[in-house]
Amino acid sequence: MGLRGYGQTMAQAFEQVALALTATVTELDRVAPQQRVDIDCECADPELLLVDWLNALIYEMATRKLLFSRFEITIEGGRLDASAWGEMVNRSRHRPAVEVKGATYTALQVAQQENGDWLAQCIIDV
Amino acid sequence: MSQEYPLQRESEFSWRIDPSGKMRVPGIIYADETLIREMDDKVFEQLCNVASLPGIVQAAYAMPDAHWGYGFPIGGVAAFDPDLGGVVSAGGVGFDISCGVRALRTGLSIEEIEPVKKQLVDALFRQVPVGVGSTGRIHLNDKGMTAMLKGGARWAVEQGFGEPGDLERIEEKGCMAGADPGEVSARARKRQQDEMGTLGSGNHYLEVQRVAEIYDPRIATAFGLRENDAVVFIHCGSRGLGHQIGTEFLKYMVLVASRHGIELPDRELACAPINSELGQAYLGAMRAGINCALANRQIITHLTRQVFADVLPKADLTLIFDVSHNTCKLESHPVAGRQRKLYVHRKGATRAFGPGNPEIPETLRAVGQPVLIGGSMGTESHILAGSEQGAGLSFNSACHGAGRAMSRHRATKLWRGRSVVDELAERGILIRSPSMRGVAEEAPGAYKDVRAVVDAAEKAGLAKKVARMEPRLCIKG
Numbered sequence: 001m002g003l004r005g006y007g008q009t010m011a012q013a014f015e016q017v018a019l020a021l022t023a024t025v026t027e028l029d030r031v032a033p034q035q036r037v038d039i040d041c042e043c044a045d046p047e048l049l050l051v052d053w054l055n056a057l058i059y060e061m062a063t064r065k066l067l068f069s070r071f072e073i074t075i076e077g078g079r080l081d082a083s084a085w086g087e088m089v090n091r092s093r094h095r096p097a098v099e100v101k102g103a104t105y106t107a108l109q110v111a112q113q114e115n116g117d118w119l120a121q122c123i124i125d126v
Numbered sequence: 127m128s129q130e131y132p133l134q135r136e137s138e139f140s141w142r143i144d145p146s147g148k149m150r151v152p153g154i155i156y157a158d159e160t161l162i163r164e165m166d167d168k169v170f171e172q173l174c175n176v177a178s179l180p181g182i183v184q185a186a187y188a189m190p191d192a193h194w195g196y197g198f199p200i201g202g203v204a205a206f207d208p209d210l211g212g213v214v215s216a217g218g219v220g221f222d223i224s225c226g227v228r229a230l231r232t233g234l235s236i237e238e239i240e241p242v243k244k245q246l247v248d249a250l251f252r253q254v255p256v257g258v259g260s261t262g263r264i265h266l267n268d269k270g271m272t273a274m275l276k277g278g279a280r281w282a283v284e285q286g287f288g289e290p291g292d293l294e295r296i297e298e299k300g301c302m303a304g305a306d307p308g309e310v311s312a313r314a315r316k317r318q319q320d321e322m323g324t325l326g327s328g329n330h331y332l333e334v335q336r337v338a339e340i341y342d343p344r345i346a347t348a349f350g351l352r353e354n355d356a357v358v359f360i361h362c363g364s365r366g367l368g369h370q371i372g373t374e375f376l377k378y379m380v381l382v383a384s385r386h387g388i389e390l391p392d393r394e395l396a397c398a399p400i401n402s403e404l405g406q407a408y409l410g411a412m413r414a415g416i417n418c419a420l421a422n423r424q425i426i427t428h429l430t431r432q433v434f435a436d437v438l439p440k441a442d443l444t445l446i447f448d449v450s451h452n453t454c455k456l457e458s459h460p461v462a463g464r465q466r467k468l469y470v471h472r473k474g475a476t477r478a479f480g481p482g483n484p485e486i487p488e489t490l491r492a493v494g495q496p497v498l499i500g501g502s503m504g505t506e507s508h509i510l511a512g513s514e515q516g517a518g519l520s521f522n523s524a525c526h527g528a529g530r531a532m533s534r535h536r537a538t539k540l541w542r543g544r545s546v547v548d549e550l551a552e553r554g555i556l557i558r559s560p561s562m563r564g565v566a567e568e569a570p571g572a573y574k575d576v577r578a579v580v581d582a583a584e585k586a587g588l589a590k591k592v593a594r595m596e597p598r599l600c601i602k603g
Contacts, residue, residue, distance in 0.1 A: 091260075096564075099257075105396070125196060126327075
């Protein structure tokens with residue numbers, strides 16, 4: 001499954017990819033942003049940072065049984081600080097379609113486009 | 127047919143890409159003309175990338191169900207010699223370490239199942255945890271986790287899940303040697319703590335099937351299969367633990383590849399020399415992941431037996447076999463007339479040892495190893511047997527399933543989960559799933575024709591067809 005996000009900054013594009021990650025599991029508007037989890041990761045290479053970010057989220061989703069629907073990210077000098085808001089999986093309300101295994105390095109790209117916007121994308125294994 | 131890759135037809139069911147550029151060995155694809163024509167060019171690109179990895183021996187192979195994967199094609203096989211700088215690749219095994227299929231006889235005919243099938247499918251759906259957010263009833267502390275990672279299905283049997291006799295019918299006799307639980311991180315352990323004995327989601331399932339057709343009566347008898355028998359297929363893997371091991375080692379291997387002098391054609395092919403600290407650490411962790419998958423399928427077998435004991439007390443569930451199709455294993459294979467110890471990666475490919483191989487349980491050795499091919503729900507599954515020629519063709523490997531023909535996204539545009547369930551119910555096939563979108567993504571039409579895949583595998587000589595099964599009941603995430 002491929003995820004792609006656009007934003008005016010790299011951080012915004014990363015937020016959009018994270019929303020797409022939730023959308024592979026359930027409808028975004030069914031997830032209430034009630035509970036906050038803070039996540040940070042660090043990597044000089046922006047593409048590897050994207051994979052780290054998604055894998056950190058996947059880990060939190062798996063171990064806390066959470067789905068996230070709101071993100072706030074700052075990226076500075078290869079360090080990503082994020083807050084993610086969501087709620088516990090409710091099987092009858094969220095009807096989760098798939099469990100995400102991990103983010104891959106396939107079709108991985110983080111780049112600023114000609115119009116100045118940022119694109120962030122990769123393929124996740126479900 | 128590929129425009130970009132020069133495929134040479136070697137025989138009716140075998141195609142070759144000669145080495146060019148950085149390729150060290152040729153790429154070989156086993157398929158009929160239709161399957162080859164429908165294969166994405168990405169399969170050939172990925173196969174050529176695999177063929178360029180250090181220490182690869184003989185060829186990079188693609189099975190008839192090959193499709194575009196991450197790094198390796200799914201349906202890919204590659205063997206590496208540690209003494210020639212050969213590598214082990216976390217991407218070459220994949221996230222779902224030791225994902226595989228277990229098949230069980232039930233001792234019942236399908237006619238005995240039919241009158242209680244609704245009760246049976248509902249009881250299975252209640253008892254076997256399936257889908258996102260489901261948890262098992264076993265919660266392992268760190269000591270228990272370590273024992274499980276070391277012992278695999280043998281550990282599960284010691285804990286009371288199943289019978290000692292089950293172990294004979296599992297690859298590695300249910301316990302992968304060389305597992306190093308010390309290489310399995312706290313995060314991987316945490317991801318697994320509530321997931322023992324769970325099926326997972328995606329294409330994982332538990333099915334009750336009818337033996338619809340016997341192709342080879344002699345081998346079918348040896349496997350204990352008769353037409354109209356009811357059998358159980360369980361398809362799942364190493365759950366969160368395997369996913370986390372894959373995630374972590376993939377990253378380590380990406381970061382240090384250049385330090386090992388490895389030029390990666392695709393980051394997803396991240397690998398490390400077998401004879402390196404990282405290579406050995408991964409092998410130790412990956413083997414622990416294999417044990418996790420074997421223990422998981424053993425616990426699910428136990429739950430399935432409990433359900434049958436309640437609903438159909440006459441049932442006697444015994445193992446036909448248990449195969450893993452995402453692994454890297456040290457095996458001895460003849461290459462140019464000489465036996466060599468090689469690390470064989472099979473990513474979405476099933477080991478298929480031929481008759482006489484000492485790794486096969488004695489009771490099956492005369493006929494070859496059972497090769498279990500899970501189809502999509504609503505179509506069919508197959509049991510094959512390893513062939514004598516397989517050794518020289520693909521390091522004794524065959525296909526593993528139908529292989530996806532389209533993306534999940536496209537499938538949800540074409541089908542609705544509810545109507546897939548209703549249409550299958552009209553054909554007497556009962557599906558239970560917590561997610562209708564999940565069902566739509568797994569609709570039978572989203573997969574290749576599994577019969578074409580097994581026909582090509584047989585005609586290419588990789589394995590022999592033994593029996594065809596049709597699903598009657600299916601629970602899936």
